[in-house]
Amino acid sequence: MIVGIPRALLYHYYYPFWKTYFEELGIEVMVSPPTNKVVMDLGVKASVPEICVPIKVYLGHVLELVNMGADWIFVPRFVSIQKGQFFCPKFMGLPDMIRHSFPHIASRLLIPAIESTTDDLATSPKQYREIEEKLGISTAANKRALKKAETVWIDFRRWSLKGYEIPDAMALALGTKNPQQEAATIIEHQQDEITLGVLGYVYNLYDSMISLDILSRLREMNVKVKTFEMIPERMLKERLIGMPKTMFWTFSDKLFAAGYHFYNEESIDGLIHVTAFGCGPDSMLGKLLELDSVKYQKPFMTVRIDEHSGENHLQTRIEAYVDMLRRKKQLNTQRGA
Amino acid sequence: MKVSFPYMGTTVVYKKLLEMLGHEVIMPPKPTQKTINLGVKYSPEFACFPLKVIMGSYFEAIDKGAEVIITSGGHGPCRAGFYERVHRRILEAEGHFVDFIVFDSMFRDRKTFIENVKRLKGKTPLHKVIHALWMVYDMIGKLDKLEMEVQRIRAYEVNRGETTRIWEHIQKMFDKAYTRGALRNAYDKGRKMLAAIELHSVEEENRIRIGIVGEIYVVMEDSINMKMEQLLNSLGAEVERSQYLSQWVTYNMLPKWINWSHEKHILKLSDPYLPIQIGGHAKQSVGQIVDYSRRGFDGVVHLMPFGCLPELVSQSIIPKINEDFGIPVLTISLDEQAGIANNQTRVEAFIDLVKSKHKERLSQGEKNINKSTQHVTTTG
Incomplete structure (x- = not known):
């Protein structure tokens, strides 16, 4: 069977x-x-x-x-x-x-x-x-x-909570990958490296056909990525305290909380929201986060994907976005120094 | 309090209730292209159409001086439960700090519900509140009865547009009625006016009947569904809508034990197709299509906002219902991009098909009768 x-x-x-x-x-x-x-x-x-x-x-x-x-x-x-x-x-x-x-x-x-x-x-x-x-x-x-x-x-x-992306976390949990070996491959955080909070459902982000492999594209640009499933539940919950009404879809609620977590977390340089064309919950969540990006002074970009998405288009957009974030970071450190 | 509310269907009803509770009502104008443009400009691109139209309505109502907006809430899974959060946030971003009174389910958050009721009640004495509620409930029922009549006779009117004109006039009469006597008068007079409309005589067997099902806002609000009822009527079909305000109130506002309404029956019919409630009106839509086919309707028009989450599920199930019952269904999704001419053509073609199917059924019926009489004569 x-x-x-x-x-x-x-x-x-x-x-x-x-x-x-x-x-x-x-x-x-x-x-x-x-x-x-x-x-x-x-x-x-x-x-x-x-x-x-x-x-x-x-x-x-x-x-x-x-x-x-x-x-x-x-x-x-x-x-x-x-x-x-x-x-x-x-x-x-x-x-x-x-x-x-x-x-x-x-x-x-x-x-x-x-x-x-x-x-x-x-x-x-x-x-x-x-x-x-x-x-x-x-x-x-x-x-x-x-x-x-x-x-x-x-x-x-x-x-996942240790920061492994889902395919790795799966392999580790199912025993198809050796943890010791894996630990060595994690790259140390470099000085000028930027970290992005990528908001998106697991089934979009980790399906390389749907997301056009946005995560590896970012990795190739030497960008560190954080996603919602790497944040402890407790910290997500904290973000939602005091909100009069949160999302009533569990994973959207987690993304919503993760969005505010990224806004508040200093190590995150910018956010990318990866959403499917016509996604209902995301249409609400995206707008609310976008409106708040002004308040937190953190860049927020929406990438909309569907079965017609073009690779080059995506590559150009994220390259431009990452370049902008790098420049911003350099300027800030110069000013700081 | 200068209050306003989202525009949907026969708005005289909400207006009346709020006025009787002593509030000044700012009527949002009936949605027009301008409303839609305004809403689309500020709303998220992929939000469902009702959110955008209501957004536009709010801007217009605030322009007219509304200070408090009364609306319904919800806890999902349909997006409508989250409308108010998004609307409020967008209005704030545009510098409008209006107050919202949101009615979520009274069973989930009793405290807020009671607070909201108290705010609305204001200084109105309790007996007056009960009187107002009772009267409005009565009024909804009466208006719905008249509207059903309108949707039937408009298909056969001799003078185009006469029925719609009279229906608008009737709503105005109801708007002016503040006592139960006046209400009864308006109702009687309305019935007489409708009865006096000159009609083509069409034999019972040649009548085409179409049901409209779908998401409540696009079904109820004719200014954003391309006046679907009038369009179908003008093509010579009688129309019945899946949702009337009186049914909605009975199902949603009254306690369960008096709730043996139509709605329960409909939900039961949908069980083989959609065993659980998935939000919005998906389960109802499915049940209603089954109900209409059982009742011998000739076709169903299924309306939904573009990208509506629950209705997409019902749309996926419709081909199976069609296979099981043979009822033709036309799904139309609506949003600001909808082209009127395009959809009109689709509806016309649909009605042509439905009509020829109806005729075919009639001639098939005749043949069967002939066969059986032949059978009788040969054996006899």
Whole structure:
């Protein structure tokens, strides 16, 4: 029995959890290949034109897994991972979009509804009952697997918080990379180096096809990057205290808090907001942060991406932005001296 | 207090309630191209269309002297729950420091809710407040009944535009009614006026009926949906809207135990397609399309703001409903870029299709009847 996990959306946040969970249950896991032109086209053709690119890509990955011969496809319904907050409506209706658009695979979908009070998915085992029923697994085995998955996932988060980007953190948590080896490769912070706070959902930033690999482009320019998942939960929460109403989408809320964290943190020289064309939550969040960039005197740039994004355009924009930040920093240090 | 509110649908209702509570009401003008331009200029580019139009409305209301804006809130997952934060911030950035009274769910934050109610109530004695609420509730129901009639008969009016003119006049009559007697009078008079409109006679079986579903703001506010109801009527189709204010109030404002409204039935119908509430009116839209097909409607027009999160999900599910029930659905997404001529052509083509389908069904029905009579004659 093979369960297919689409390499899209929250794969980039929960893969270590899901992989460990299924393998612990003795089920083989199959992951779709990194997003490529074929997968993207499959998704674009299958979806409503107006919807955002990460959802289109997700549909592409689901279809690709069907082609690859997975017996089951894991498409959880993300409802909530924090009390009083939700996921974007598109996440909540995603399994329905899939099962009604492709009725021939509807019977092969695993759709656990994820409703928990923390982003640790092991805390409410009842959401995995669907898997018990469909795959014939005992409750005890299920609990054991969840426990193990939780340990690995927490380890993954720990690596993220240390400043590792998600692919590295995943490899470290899953044991495919050696921590000692990794520690040596971290470059020491240099004097004239600039640090950018990059705001964006994990499924956009870490999908090199969607984000046009903006993170490695920045790395090549010798820019240090910080993203929201590298900031401890506690510090994010602190930023939101005293706000009359925060975002009611969990990850948008985290980005929102991360934005203010970056504004307040002295080591951050500027912000880049990477957002998908037509992203609903981001349209609000981006505007509020943009209006406040004046208050905090920190540059803020929006990069909007979709399936038509051009590489050269992006390269030119970020180069110009980084050059501007470097010049600003040099001027400031000269004045300071 | 000089209060104002977002413009949506039959605004006389909100105006009346606020006036009866002793506030000076600054009526926001009905959204025009100018309102939209103003809203688009200040709003985030990818915000949904209602946010932009309401933004424009606020600027216009503030221009007319509004000091306090009353609006609804929410806690997601639809973006509408966050409108007020963005609106307030943008207004502040433009130097307008107006006060907002936001009604979030009373069950979630009872304290703020009660505070808001107290502020609105002001010095009005309690019995007067109850009287005002009761009267407005009555008025919404009456207006909705008349509006449903308007949407039906306008399809067959002999003199183009007569029904719309009379409907506007009726709303003005309601605006002037402050006692229950006056309200009843206005209602009776309105009914008589509508009954007096000269109509083409169309046989029952030749009548085309179209349902409008979708996101509440673009469904209810005709100035931003290209006057969809009037357009459909003028093409000879009767129209029913998925949302009427009275239903919304019954479902959202009254306690659960008297809530066996239409809405519950609709939500149940959508269960096979969309098992949970995903915000906005997606679940309702899906249920309503099923409901309309069960009730023998000829087609459905599905309206949504461009990029609307919940409605995109319902749009993805519509092909399946269409397959299951055979009801034609036309989805139109609206925003400041919408071209009227383009959409008009689409609607006209849609109605042509619906009409020919209707005819086909009729002739199919006749054939079946002939067959069965033949059958009877041969066996007999």
